[in-house]
Amino acid sequence: MINNSFHRTQSPQNRSNFTSKNLFYLEDVTVTFGTTVGLRHVQFSVEKGEVVFITGASGAGKTTLLKVLAGDIEPDSGRVKRPDSSVFISQVFQDLRVFGNLSCRENLNFSYDPKFYNSRKEFDKDVMELSRIVGITDRLDIKMKNANGGLKQKIAIIRALLSRPDIIVCDEPTSSLDAESARKIFDILNLYNVKRKLTVIWASHNKELVKQFSGRIVHLDGGRLVYSGHACFI
């Protein structure tokens, strides 16, 4: 799904602000769906190891921006630089994509890949560490179809982290969580950001929630990027 192309549909400028530190770079990107505009002339970049929150009201263009980053949508105009294929991107979608007939633990086990772990024991240790931090060690044997929305979201995020990505891209993954549970999710993302240089790109309509965490806020309004900076200024 993620490719390594430098997609060019139109060149609005001769000069580019792309630097080698940028994992993603969008230059003057516009996306339309028929007569509806998803993104308008968006200039945006993400560096390795950054935590970026994409905020905005419903319809502001958050999902469209994530789809452009993931290569699911190519822009009508502008340029997109994505990481090369050696960079592993894990995505958590609004619909979570968990397996209902399997238990929470079985869903997590899908992330085990011997390429990324020295042993199965090491993987199981990570399962327990992450489960402990978000407070679900006693719920790992619940069938996914019987889990509440909050538990499903926690499993989806832990499963994504267990696959040891370089980048995690999340679309509103904490909508069913109370503030305390959301904080625990950010704790594990921060842990992986510090320990493994994980780059985090997180879309949320809840600006007030994400303002509590350290990271850059990129705010969209009507498809336009209207703010990029630290929480204290927005």
Ligand SMILES: Nc1ncnc2c1ncn2[C@@H]1O[C@H](COP(=O)(O)OP(=O)(O)OP(=O)(O)O)[C@@H](O)[C@H]1O
């Ligand atoms: N496939 C599509 N076809 C037509 N219009 C679309 C499509 N996808 C998005 N849009 C429109 O593009 C605009 C941006 O939508 P987008 O889903 O990116 O917003 P969002 O900020 O993620 O909203 P939400 O928080 O509700 O998910 C909206 O006006 C939406 O209706």
